[in-house]
Amino acid sequence: MPTVIFIHGLWLHATSWQPWQDYFTAEGYDTLAPGWPGDPGTVAEARANPESIADHGIDDVVAHYAALISTLNEKPILIGHSFGGMIAQKLLGQDLADAAVAIDAAQIKGVLPLPLSALRATLPVFKNPANRHRAVSLTAEQFRFAFGNAVPEEESQELFDQWTIPAPGKPLFEAAAANFDPHSPAKVDTANELRGPLLLITGGKDHTVPEAVTRATLKQYRHSEAVTDILDFPDRGHSLTIDHGWREVAGASLSWLRSQGR
Template identity: 55%
Template sequence: MTNIVFIHGLWVAHTAWQPWIDYVAEHGHDAIAPAWPGELPTVEETRQNASAQAGFGIDELTAHFADVLARFDTPPVVIGHSFGGLIAQKLLGENKAAAAIAIDPAPIKGVTGLPLAQLRSAFPVLGNPLNRGRAKGLTRAQWRYGFGNAVSQEESDALWEQWSIPSPGKPLFEAAGANLHRHSPAAVDTANATRGPLLITAGSADHTVPRATAEAAHRLYRSDAVTDFHEFEGRGHSLTIDHGWREVADDALAWLARQGIAEAV
């Protein structure tokens, strides 16, 4: 049995990982998906209490999940999506995880030249400096551009209705200004040769984290530790929650098996 900790990103509830938790359990693994600090048990509760998440940044999020990982007898695998992928990389770089899969991860420090689509996806938050101290959600149209552009309008709207939540703006501002600060919380130890294996993925149609951004993060790694890259053709940022999520899950489990960490699907 492999222990797995799932970490979600901005604007998606932690409960959206439940199909993954059930699926990996069918393959003999035990998984959890903790909420972010301030996130409430249900989507509706979180929507009604957005301010509870306001002000939490990358350092606070990383410390929160480091505490979760410390409860295991041995370091678990961490699978993160979007900002969860950035946090997964930080935890792996600190040798707190056995392995990490960063699915379309938010940019770490050192990634430059963000594509226009990524800037447009982030603009609903970054467009107002006051949002740094707030928690903000996406409108149906903003979600369609940032998450649901590779699925039908009907599916995008359904995903927005089912899983979208407000999230803190602070991590987005921290990542956007990472290269301006020597000790940015978005920095990852990319030179750590003693860490476990890492897989970074990209969706070729992703607007929120375009392939170029994920590839740029992959190129920053400079050690001999396993650092793999995989592209999901035609997939957008909703790839962990839309109708094709099992393909992503199967690839994740297959990669873990190749690392000798989990049995093959």
């Protein structure tokens, strides 16, 4: 079986994928969950050294994972959350992956909807233009709105305490300007006919990447005959990969991969 590489998004440490790694390993897959460039090995180290994470943009992250993929014997399966979902789509479009699952994936170039909840969720970064070159942390209250709105408040606090780290502001600024930049790093080769299959997963209660964004992303793939599917979890928010219901999302991802012969 191919290796499954898990790609985290903003504000979550790579170790937040550990339950998914255990689940997929038990199903016979090799798994990797590398951090973004500059990510320290632990949540505590990341919080103590935010400058190591700062100023890494989308192209830096794509190159980082592409270099890792180049060391493997075969194309991996990619499972990415939030900005990790965008990165997974870019790598799939570049024919560097066998298949990809993009969960509540960040907005790619060409996607126009910008719901108010998404603006509020990212306001901690956009309120200061200097944050483009900084790492920005969320407060527990901000995390509650952006990630934990569909789980009990106590669980949201626990997830915040366990997994959150500072995040580089640069990818958000790049994504926000994508539709005005002909060379935007948020551009994905959605017309690639030869790429592997892609599953887009959306949480119906997601404030950070609302369902309208994911459905608009699906439309970007309309010119490709390659498999592009969508799966909706109506009662889930942006924390769906780490909260108490993660196994349902992981199981659905695995079932879809197997339906594609992966």
